[in-house]
Amino acid sequence: MASVYFDAATRRHKGNSEPSVDSVTLDIEDGEFLVLVGPSGCGKSTTLRMLAGLEPVDEGRILINGHDQKGVRPRDRDVAMVFQSYALYPNMSAEENMAFALRNAGVSKADAHARVMEAAQILELEKLLKRKPGQLSGGQRQRVAMGRAIVRNPKVFCMDEPLSNLDAKLRVSTRAQIAALQRRLGVTTVYVTHDQTEAMTMGHRVAVLRDGVLQQVDTPEALYDHPVNTFVAGFIGSPAINLIDATVQDGRAEFFGAAIPLERDKLGAAERVTVGIRPESWTIGDSLAKNGVALKVELVESLGAEVFVYGKPEAAGEDGPRLTVRTDKKHRPRDGEIVRVTPATEEVHVFDAGSGARL
Amino acid sequence: MTDTAAVTGFDSDEKPTGAHNAEAASFGGTGMKIAGYVGMVLVFLVVAGPLFWIVVTSVKERPDIYTQPAQWWPAHPTSDGYHSATTAIPFWDYFRNSVIITAILSIAKIVLGVMSAYALSLMRFPGRNLLFVVIIAALMVPNQITVISNYALVSQLGWRNTYQGIIIPLAGVAFGTFLMRNQFLSVPGEIIEAARLDGAGPLKLLWRVVLPMSWPTLIAFSIITVVNEWNEYLWPFLMSDDSRSGTLPIGLTHLQNNDGITNWGPVMAATVLAMLPVLIVFLALQRHMIKGLTAGAVKG
Numbered sequence: 001m002a003s004v005y006f007d008a009a010t011r012r013h014k015g016n017s018e019p020s021v022d023s024v025t026l027d028i029e030d031g032e033f034l035v036l037v038g039p040s041g042c043g044k045s046t047t048l049r050m051l052a053g054l055e056p057v058d059e060g061r062i063l064i065n066g067h068d069q070k071g072v073r074p075r076d077r078d079v080a081m082v083f084q085s086y087a088l089y090p091n092m093s094a095e096e097n098m099a100f101a102l103r104n105a106g107v108s109k110a111d112a113h114a115r116v117m118e119a120a121q122i123l124e125l126e127k128l129l130k131r132k133p134g135q136l137s138g139g140q141r142q143r144v145a146m147g148r149a150i151v152r153n154p155k156v157f158c159m160d161e162p163l164s165n166l167d168a169k170l171r172v173s174t175r176a177q178i179a180a181l182q183r184r185l186g187v188t189t190v191y192v193t194h195d196q197t198e199a200m201t202m203g204h205r206v207a208v209l210r211d212g213v214l215q216q217v218d219t220p221e222a223l224y225d226h227p228v229n230t231f232v233a234g235f236i237g238s239p240a241i242n243l244i245d246a247t248v249q250d251g252r253a254e255f256f257g258a259a260i261p262l263e264r265d266k267l268g269a270a271e272r273v274t275v276g277i278r279p280e281s282w283t284i285g286d287s288l289a290k291n292g293v294a295l296k297v298e299l300v301e302s303l304g305a306e307v308f309v310y311g312k313p314e315a316a317g318e319d320g321p322r323l324t325v326r327t328d329k330k331h332r333p334r335d336g337e338i339v340r341v342t343p344a345t346e347e348v349h350v351f352d353a354g355s356g357a358r359l
Numbered sequence: 360m361t362d363t364a365a366v367t368g369f370d371s372d373e374k375p376t377g378a379h380n381a382e383a384a385s386f387g388g389t390g391m392k393i394a395g396y397v398g399m400v401l402v403f404l405v406v407a408g409p410l411f412w413i414v415v416t417s418v419k420e421r422p423d424i425y426t427q428p429a430q431w432w433p434a435h436p437t438s439d440g441y442h443s444a445t446t447a448i449p450f451w452d453y454f455r456n457s458v459i460i461t462a463i464l465s466i467a468k469i470v471l472g473v474m475s476a477y478a479l480s481l482m483r484f485p486g487r488n489l490l491f492v493v494i495i496a497a498l499m500v501p502n503q504i505t506v507i508s509n510y511a512l513v514s515q516l517g518w519r520n521t522y523q524g525i526i527i528p529l530a531g532v533a534f535g536t537f538l539m540r541n542q543f544l545s546v547p548g549e550i551i552e553a554a555r556l557d558g559a560g561p562l563k564l565l566w567r568v569v570l571p572m573s574w575p576t577l578i579a580f581s582i583i584t585v586v587n588e589w590n591e592y593l594w595p596f597l598m599s600d601d602s603r604s605g606t607l608p609i610g611l612t613h614l615q616n617n618d619g620i621t622n623w624g625p626v627m628a629a630t631v632l633a634m635l636p637v638l639i640v641f642l643a644l645q646r647h648m649i650k651g652l653t654a655g656a657v658k659g
Contacts, residue, residue, distance in 0.1 A: 054552050075558040087549035091571035100567070101557035148557070 002078075002155035002188055004028040004051065008060035011046050011212075020046045022212040023060060031186045033179070034217075035203030037193055038235070043212035044192045045160055051190060052079045052158045064155060075104075080149035081158040084165065086141045088133040088148075094140075095120075095129040098147045105152075112151075119147040122181065139170045146178070150185065157182070157189040163198065175202060196236050200224070208232050226349075230356035233276045233349055239308055239324045245353065246275045253350065256293040256313035256320070260348050266359045273359065276349035279308060279326040282341040284333065292340040295323060297333050307332050314338060417441065417627035424623050440624035444632065447617055447625060452602035453610030456522075458636070460595070460606055461588040464526055468584050472535025473577070477565050479536065480543035481551060491540070498533035502593065510597055524598045525606075529591065535580055542576040543569055578647045582640070589637045607633040 006026040012019045021043040028034045036044040049055040051062055053074035062069045069077060080101075088097050095116050102112040120126045123143045133141055142162060149157055162178070163171045179202045182189050193199055199206045200220040207217040208231070216228045220236075227233035233241045246253035246260070253260045253273050260275060267273070285292060294314040301308040309325045312318070325341050333339050350359045416424055417440045419433045444450060478484075479491050509528045518524030546569055554568045570577065592608045599605040605613075611633065615626050 052552075052556060054556075074552070074556045079556065081553065081556050083549045083553060085547065085549050087547065087553040089550065089554070089568055089571075091568075100554075100559070104558035104560075104563065148553075152557075 001030050001186065002065040003030045004156060004188060004190065005063040005066075006047070006051075006060070007063065009047070009050060009057050009062050010059035011043070011050055011055055012058045018212065019058075020212050021050065024209075024212075024214045025060075026207060026214065026217060028188060028190065031188055033182050033189045033191065033202060033204045035191045035193060035199040035206045036209060037196060037199035037206055038209035040194055041211075042209040044194075044209050046212075047209070048081075048158050048160055048190055048192045051156065052081050053077050078152075078155040079158055080152045080154040080156075081160065082145050082149050082162045084161040086133075086145040086162075086165075088141055088144055090133050093130050093132055094125060094136065094144045094147075097133070097144055098151050101148065101152050115151045115153075116147070119151045122150070122184075123147050138165055138167075139174065142166060142174065146181070150181070150187075154187065157187050157191075159189065159191045161193055162191075163193070164195075171198075178202065196238060200236065206236075208235060210235075226358070227276070228358050230274055230276065230351045233351070237278060239279055239326075241349070242277045242279070242321070242323045243351075244275045244277065244321060244323075246273055247271065248273055256315040258291055258293045258343060260343065260345055260350070262350060262359075266350075270353065270359075272353040274351040274353050274356065276351060277343045278347065279324040281344045281347040282325040282327075283344065284309070284325060284327050284331050284339050284341050292342040293323070295325065295339050295341050297335055297337045297339060298322070300332060300335060302329065302332065305329065309333055309339070311339075413627050413630055416623055417631050419624060421622055421624055440628035441632070443622075444614065444625040444629035448610050448614050448629075449602040450610060450629065450632070453605055453607045454632075456599075456602070456604055457589060457606040457633075460522060460525055460604075461585060463522070464529055464588045465581065465584045467526070467530045468532045468535055468588075469577070469581055471530065472532040472539050472580065473565070473570070475532065475536045476539030476543055477561075477569070480540045481564070481569070482561070494533050494536050497531065498537060506593065506597065509594075513598065518598075520599050520601070520603045522604055525595050525604060529588070529594055535584070538576060538580050539573070542573045546572050574647060578644050582644050585640050586637050589633075 004026075005028070006024050008023045008025050009021060010019050010023050011021040024043075024047060026034075036047055038044050046055055050057050051064075051069075053069065053072060057070065064077065064079075089100065092100065095113075098116045098119060099112040102115060103109070107115070116129070117126070120129055123146060125140070125143055125147055128136060128140055128144075133144065136144065142165070145162065149159075159178075163174055166174060175198055178191075191198075191202060200223075203220065205217055206220055206223055208215040208223065210231050216223060216232045218226075223232060223236050227236060230243055234243060244255050246255040248254075248262065248267065248271050251262055251264055251267070253262055253275050255275060262273070295309070295311040296314055297309055297311040299310040301310070305328075307327050307329050309327060310322055311325070312320045312322055323341075327333075351357060352359055415431070415433060418436045418438065419430065420435050420437050420439070423430050423434055475494070479487060479494075513519065513524050513528060516524075518527075550568060550572075551564065554564050559568060589606075590608060591606070595604075595606045596609055596612065599609055601613075602610065607629075611626065611629055614629055
C-alpha cells in the first residue's frame, strides 16, 4: 500500500507543440480509489502510464510512498496494471497468466498456486484456471486480468479503461465488483475512464483532465454540485447540463424570459455570464407561471421512471440552444407542445462568460 | 437463395453462413469450380512431374533410362541404382557432413536471427533504425559478389576442406533478422508492457511471451533455413574437394562426374536419398505453422 504524489508531472511527446500531460499535481492517499476522467486524447492514459513507468516524466516528479520514481524500472515499481485490451499471455492458461509475475519475483510454485487460488476464489475463476485466454469470454478475460493484478498484492493498481470492451450489462455489474474489491483489498488505485458514469460511481475522488491539464479533483458529489468551470460542468452529468448565455441586468442574469438573482460581490462588472442548469433543476409548470422559459418541445425521451424533454426556447427562435429538462412520467408533454419551465434558483451555476470559470 | 441469405445475414448467428454464401456466389457456379480444379491439376503436374520422373528413373535398369518412347513405369524395377549411389562415392560421409553443417548453420541462423530481431524490435538504443537499414542493405548484396573475397579470406585462413570454412561465412542472418523483427513488432505492445510490469527480464520476455506468440513465423523461418542450408551448393562446392567436408550436393556432383552422363540411375537414386531428410523435416514442422496463436491475447 502506498500514497502517490504527482508533482507538476509533465509529458511531452515528440512532434507535439503542446504537452500531452501538462504539469499535473495530484495527491493520492494510501488506499484511495482515484478516477482519472476526460474526453479521448486528454492525457489520462498517459498520466497512468507515467505512474506505471511505461512513459517517461519529462518535467516534474512522481512519488510513490515519498520516493521519486525517476529511473525506476516498471518492474521495480511494484505497480500492477489492468489494460484496456487485458493483454493476457495467449500461450499461458489463466492460472499461468496470474502466476507469471509471482514466479518472476521468485515466489515458490506452491506459494504462487495458493495465492492464485485465493484470487481465483475472489473473482470466481476457480473453474476456468486451466483455460487459455482464447477459450474465455470477454468478461472472464477481464477477470483474469484483474486476478493477475491482485495476486501480486502491489502498492498501486493502475487500471486503463478495463471495462470498455464489455457489453453494457456486464459493465454495470463488473463496475460494482471492482469498486467492492478495491474497498476490500484497500490498495491505492488509479482508474482511467472516459465514461463519466464509471467515474461518478466508482471513485472516492475524481480528477477531470482536459488537454493534459487537470481541471478539478474532488468527490463525485462535489464535482457535480460545484464544478469549477463550464468544462467540468458539461462533462459530468448525463444528460449534460444546460449552459446558457445570459445578460446581466440589475444584478440578475436574464435569459429567454427567466431571471436568476446573482451575488453582486462575485459578479464584478461583467455584462454577460454563462448560466448552468442541470436537467433536474427545472420544474415544468403551467404555461402562465412567471419567471419561466417558454419551451417548444421537440423530443421526449422516456426512460421508464424518468422523462427527458428536449426543446428550444420560444424567445430564441430556431437558432436558439436546445435545452434538456428532466421530469417524471406523470408530467410527460407531447412533441410540439409549449411548456413553461422554471429553474430552481438555488441550484443554478454561474460561470464567467469568457473564461468559463465559476463565479 | 444465396441473395436472401446474404441480405438477412446481419444477425450475428447468421453471419458465417451469409458471408460463406456471398463468397461462393462471387466465385460463380460450376464453370469456375471446374476451372479451379483444372488449375490445381496443372500446378500439381508441373510440381510433381519432375519428382515422379526422378523416382521412376532411380529404380530403372540402365538400358531402360534411354529409350524411345519414354518408359513411364519401370519395366524391370531394381534397387541397383541405390546400391551403386551409396558405394560409388562415400555417400554416408557426404550425408554426415550435410547433417552436421545444416544442423549447426540452422541453429546458428535461428538463434542469431531471433536475438538480433529482438534487439532491433523490443530494445531501445540509439541508432537502432540505422542498424536495421544496414542489415537490410546486406540482404541486397548478391551472394556471387562476395564469394571471391570470401574465398580468398577463408583459404588464407587455411579453412578449405573444414566445417568452419563452410559454416562461418554462411552464418549471416539478414533475412532472419528482417523476418523475425517484423514478427516481433506485430506482437501487441500492451502484452510486452504487461510482461515488463510483471517483472519479466529480457530473456524471459523473449522466451515465455514473445516467442510463443511467434511460433508460426519462427517455424516458417526454420524450414526455409534448413532447406536452404541442406541444398546450399556454390559455397560448399568452392570450399571442399572431397568427402572430408563436402555436403550431399557436392557428392551428387562427384557421382555425376564419375558416370552420370551415361548412367543416370545412381544419380537419381542419390537425389531421392538426399531429398528425404528435408522432406521429413518439412512434414514434421509444417503442421505447427498454424495461425491463431494470438487468439484471446487482446480484446475479444
